[in-house]
Amino acid sequence: MTEKQRKVQAGNIARRYAAEKRFRLYGVAALTVTTAFLAVLLVDIVWRSLPAYLQYNAVMTVTVDASKIDPAKPAAGDFEGVVKAAWREQLPSVESRADRRLLNSLLSNAGGSELRRQVLADPSLIGKEVSVPVMLSDDADLYLKGVVTGVARATGDGPLQIRAEGENYFLSGRGIDPGAIVLAAGGAFKIAPEGSSAPAEVIAAPGPAAEVPAGQWQLLSFDTPETGRKIGDRQAVWLEMLRDKNVFERQVAWNFFLNGDSREAEQAGILGSIVGSLMVVFVTVALSLPVGVAAAIYLEEFAPKNRLTELIEVNINNLAAVPSIIFGLLGLAVFLSFFGMPRSVPLVGGLVIALMSLPTIIIASRAAVRAVPPSIREAALGIGASHQQAVFHHVLPLAMPGIMTGTILALASAIGETAPLLLIGMVAFIVDIPSGFLDSATVLPVQIYLWSDLPEKAFEARTAAAIVVLLVIMMVLNALAIYLRKRFERRW
Amino acid sequence: MNAPATFKAIVTPASPRIMAERQPKIVARDVDVFYGDKHAIKKLSIDIPDRAVSAFIGPSGCGKSTFLRAINRMNDTIPSCRVAGNITVDGRDIYDRDIDVVQLRANVGMVFQKPNPFPKSIFENVAYGPRIHGLAGNKTDLEEIVVSSLKKAGLFEEVKDRLQHPGTGLSGGQQQRLCIARAIAVNPEVILMDEPCSALDPIATARIEELIDELRQNYCIVIVTHSMQQAARVSQLTAFFHLGTLVEFGDTDEVFTAPQEKRTQDYITGRFG
Amino acid sequence: MNTIFFVLLCLLVLATFMLGRQRAVSMRNGSALLHSLPNYHGMLLGISALLVGLFVFVALAAPFPVIAPWAALAAAAAAAYAFFTRIGPDFRARNVFERITLAILLACSGIAILTTIGIILSVLFETGRFFAEVSPLEFFTGFQWSPTGSPPVFGFIPLLAGTLLITFIAMCVAGPLGLLAAIYMAEYATPTVRAIFKPVLEMLTGIPTVVLGFFAALTVAPFLRTSGQFLGLQVSAESALAAGIVIGMLLIPVISSLSDDVINAVPQSMRDGSYAMGATKSETIKRVILPAALPGIVSAFILAISRALGETMIVVMAAGLAANLTANPLESVTTMTVQIAMLLVGDHEFDSAKTLAAFALGFVLFIFTLGLNFVALRLVQKYKEQYD
Structure with a gap:
């Protein structure tokens, strides 16, 4: 280099290294953004799912009334009635019919299911007192979890005067502002909009009391105004009073894992859809694995190089990139409409998903067969094996780990597939857990889709929890594939 | 002869005659190169003169290519590779912290075993170096550099009508000359050639050897070759490498006619290799 | 029996x-x-x-x-x-x-061929029946889409525009991020960095689209809406932007893994040639490797576009149903796949134009994606042959 050139080059060098650094930074930024997205996604979903795993139950001592539950026919007994009676006894101060209905609505309409289970298992309990957990409604449960509104309590400052005039109560004291909620003397009041001059609204009737000293009464306030929540002030106060009595216990929400779908969020579970998913996957594997491996072996080992095989190859590669919803159209037009197969059943779902995963499985299996070195084949042929014997006795067993890895990965994506199943009617509302391949069923991702559309807040947590379960299943499958790959990996 | 005192003791029994007349361009002292655990070059010292062709010969895996790649720090691109010792070009330690590898490589060009033109036009291939180093002020300058480099590489007449055609469309020998043109376009002082003819037919090889002989007037050329005939034809100095050590370094005619070392003699006469 | x-x-x-x-x-x-x-x-x-x-x-x-x-x-x-x-x-x-x-x-x-024939026949047959009721001219040039109106109107243009808008947004997100991630992974990343980020990208590939749809509808869309209000912009609750961004995230691993492959397929001798000229790493990437890998990268982008066109769940959950003809990403648009799903979910008889319209949309979608895939696969095959 001439001296002049060297100078020019040296002058450029700082700029060039700055460009280098910038470029590198772009790459780091791209990876960071991608990772951040994944992290936000996972954290967001796990966070949203948290309320779904535990639920508040009212643990109460219930008298199993023989008049409501006939010892001869316990299965037909009115367990809900028994449980509701016990529930009302918890708050004897709630008296009016309308109030009782409101109070009852805090229990799930399947609140007696645990009692029912226990009594059916042991009929001798009839006539005795049993302590059982009773499921709350989804709204009550969310209220207790603090999802509906924040609630603050202030201990009353100074004495509180309660003046009873027949049915009406007048309260006065410090902090008794219009709309305030007061817990005192075993009862609860909401101060009228006019203030203490007008009679307060009675939420729970108090015991006899004229003056409550400082520190013995409480002011309650909610973050969200009553119009913005499903639990009204009255219900919220009752729940608070019962919470003070330690009626509620946080327990694992087994319902979520053991039930089928339900219109009531607290009873809705994923077992039905998981069973449906398993059935679909079973059909998929049973069809696509043998066919896929056979096709891969043919194309890789036996296919002559001609137009037909070339067509098949191009076809498989293109088919692998066809949008999944197109396979739904295929299933709808061919399986449902042309062959008249039933809608919403795992058999058809499995068929559609099998056709969809087939190209992926063929491509993965071909790669696995191709990775077996020709020397193995030649060794077998050399001792007089036929081509098929060489393939089926030697090449295929060696390719099997690779084939299994590819198949598991294909299945992992098949389990998350939703769109084609929507079109063949697997979106029905199905409460029962499917018991056969021709039963109506839904699958986990479709269940997620269905729940995500529902307005109830409690379903949002259930949806997120179902997603967590789906992701865990997929991660387990992927880990299995990685394990297989590592365990049987061979370097030739 | 102004090599340091250690030189003689470590390296060669006979210093090349040619060294007595000139300054060494490249000086290596106690160079070790490791690939992971493998000790590829052991305590190697050598002085390479300017404006001459030095050939590295030796059996496969003897470390000659490794040492060549150490001279323009191409080994930096291999993560497991580690270099110890001292290599200077024009008295500057190229492994010094202050030395910029980008500047170094512009000064120490390299031609590879397999012709590796970029998938671009012939013009762009040659213009690549001047462009990235910002050597051409304007388009005319750049064209001038490209044409003169192609001329120096003896390729211009063959490609002048198709400078915009892809460089990958040329024949193997032409591609290799294109790579040489590409290397000299940034006006380096040293050109390293790693078996530049091993992928070429005899006619193309002869053409490249002629070119090397012409380039010797202006550049310090180091060539690694497997062919002893080629070493004898193009080089003024020959270094014989064996098992990561420099066995002998001297004037080519002496190394081939009267080697000092028995191992050199055995290799040249074909006892091993 | x-x-x-x-x-x-x-x-x-x-x-x-x-x-x-x-x-x-x-x-x-x-x-x-x-x-x-x-x-x-x-x-x-x-x-x-x-x-x-x-x-x-x-x-x-x-x-x-x-x-x-x-x-x-x-x-x-x-x-x-x-x-x-x-x-x-x-x-x-x-x-x-x-x-x-x-x-x-x-x-x-x-069976693979049978599947393709099955798709083509079923879609073609129903599409034929659809075009017997609705003229193709009206379908392909109509600016209004209201299949449930009376009388129903089937104008395809707003759906095409909505699909393209969402695809465009997705590619704006995924194109640069995916390509830069691939370049970094292939050229710069140390084995440790690769070991950290490869699973991240693989996990992103594995996340079911229904999950991404949930995320788009419940987190991204409200976030955009709030930020929009903060900036004084009116952002629809079902904006094209939310769906597009999340589809883009889905496409990042598609682009990055394919591009990573083709970048790695560029022979080392190209890199050596460039480094030996004294080029820096980024100069080598920008001037030698990317031009050399261009056909492969283009095919990665095409495959990603085809994937975005056919993506269903994210748009069903996060994009709208109303067929607005707009280029404003903050408004709600609908796509072909959304309409297919909406027209076919629930009970339906095969005689109504409504149902058949879904097949006509499916036919158009199939032709689009098939064409794109075909081009992409040919490109990548040619590219691979070049360096084999």
Whole structure:
């Protein structure tokens, strides 16, 4: 280099290294953004799912009334009635019919299911007192979890005067502002909009009391105004009073894992859809694995190089990139409409998903067969094996780990597939857990889709929890594939 | 002869005659190169003169290519590779912290075993170096550099009508000359050639050897070759490498006619290799 | 009935296998030199019984449901018997058996073609019926889409515009991020960094789209809405932007893994050539590697676009239903896939134009994606050949 050139080059060098650094930074930024997205996604979903795993139950001592539950026919007994009676006894101060209905609505309409289970298992309990957990409604449960509104309590400052005039109560004291909620003397009041001059609204009737000293009464306030929540002030106060009595216990929400779908969020579970998913996957594997491996072996080992095989190859590669919803159209037009197969059943779902995963499985299996070195084949042929014997006795067993890895990965994506199943009617509302391949069923991702559309807040947590379960299943499958790959990996 | 005192003791029994007349361009002292655990070059010292062709010969895996790649720090691109010792070009330690590898490589060009033109036009291939180093002020300058480099590489007449055609469309020998043109376009002082003819037919090889002989007037050329005939034809100095050590370094005619070392003699006469 | 038939058929197959094998073994013990191993004789009998039985059953099941099983079993037994009589030293049972297996293997590879034919026929047939009711001109040039209105109007343009808008947004997100991530992973990342980020990208690939849809609808869309309000912008709750961004995130691993492959396929000699000229890493990437890998990268982008066009769940959950013709990403648009899903979810009879319209949309989508995939695969194949 001439001296002049060297100078020019040296002058450029700082700029060039700055460009280098910038470029590198772009790459780091791209990876960071991608990772951040994944992290936000996972954290967001796990966070949203948290309320779904535990639920508040009212643990109460219930008298199993023989008049409501006939010892001869316990299965037909009115367990809900028994449980509701016990529930009302918890708050004897709630008296009016309308109030009782409101109070009852805090229990799930399947609140007696645990009692029912226990009594059916042991009929001798009839006539005795049993302590059982009773499921709350989804709204009550969310209220207790603090999802509906924040609630603050202030201990009353100074004495509180309660003046009873027949049915009406007048309260006065410090902090008794219009709309305030007061817990005192075993009862609860909401101060009228006019203030203490007008009679307060009675939420729970108090015991006899004229003056409550400082520190013995409480002011309650909610973050969200009553119009913005499903639990009204009255219900919220009752729940608070019962919470003070330690009626509620946080327990694992087994319902979520053991039930089928339900219109009531607290009873809705994923077992039905998981069973449906398993059935679909079973059909998929049973069809696509043998066919896929056979096709891969043919194309890789036996296919002559001609137009037909070339067509098949191009076809498989293109088919692998066809949008999944197109396979739904295929299933709808061919399986449902042309062959008249039933809608919403795992058999058809499995068929559609099998056709969809087939190209992926063929491509993965071909790669696995191709990775077996020709020397193995030649060794077998050399001792007089036929081509098929060489393939089926030697090449295929060696390719099997690779084939299994590819198949598991294909299945992992098949389990998350939703769109084609929507079109063949697997979106029905199905409460029962499917018991056969021709039963109506839904699958986990479709269940997620269905729940995500529902307005109830409690379903949002259930949806997120179902997603967590789906992701865990997929991660387990992927880990299995990685394990297989590592365990049987061979370097030739 | 102004090599340091250690030189003689470590390296060669006979210093090349040619060294007595000139300054060494490249000086290596106690160079070790490791690939992971493998000790590829052991305590190697050598002085390479300017404006001459030095050939590295030796059996496969003897470390000659490794040492060549150490001279323009191409080994930096291999993560497991580690270099110890001292290599200077024009008295500057190229492994010094202050030395910029980008500047170094512009000064120490390299031609590879397999012709590796970029998938671009012939013009762009040659213009690549001047462009990235910002050597051409304007388009005319750049064209001038490209044409003169192609001329120096003896390729211009063959490609002048198709400078915009892809460089990958040329024949193997032409591609290799294109790579040489590409290397000299940034006006380096040293050109390293790693078996530049091993992928070429005899006619193309002869053409490249002629070119090397012409380039010797202006550049310090180091060539690694497997062919002893080629070493004898193009080089003024020959270094014989064996098992990561420099066995002998001297004037080519002496190394081939009267080697000092028995191992050199055995290799040249074909006892091993 | 069917279950009993299948059990009987299985038993029959097993029995014929045992019988054939037994006969061959006894022949061999009688010191006859058999061409094929006894197992092959048995397997030949078994597989012929199975195939003939299944074939007859399927052929007769529809017209004669009552006699089909019995006819099938009889035919299966007859087929096995035909081969049973031929068992002998000269009978090349293995060759016949292998020919049958080969035919089965070929048939299995043919299923891929059958699937494609099935897709084309079913979609084409229903589309034909649709165009008998609605003129293609009206469909392809109409600016209004309201399939549930009375009378229903099927104008395809707003759907196309919505689909393209969302795809465009997705590619704006995924293109740069995916490509830069691929470059970093292929050229800069140390093995440790690769070991950290490769699983991240793989996990992103594995996340089901219904999950991404949930995320788009419940987190991204409200976030955009709030930030929009903060900036004084009116952002629809079902904005194209939210769906587009999340689809973009889905496409990042698609682009990055394909681009990573093609960048790695650029021969090391290209890099060496450039480094030896004194180029920095980024200069080598920008001026040598990317131009060399361009066809492969283009095909990665095309495949990503095709994926975005056909993406369903994210748009069903996060994009709108109203067919607005707008280029404003903050407004709500609808896509072809959303309409297909919406028209076909629930009970439907195959006679209404509404249902058939979904197939017409499916047909257009299929042609689009097939064309894109075809181009992309050809490009990448050509590219690979160049460096093989």
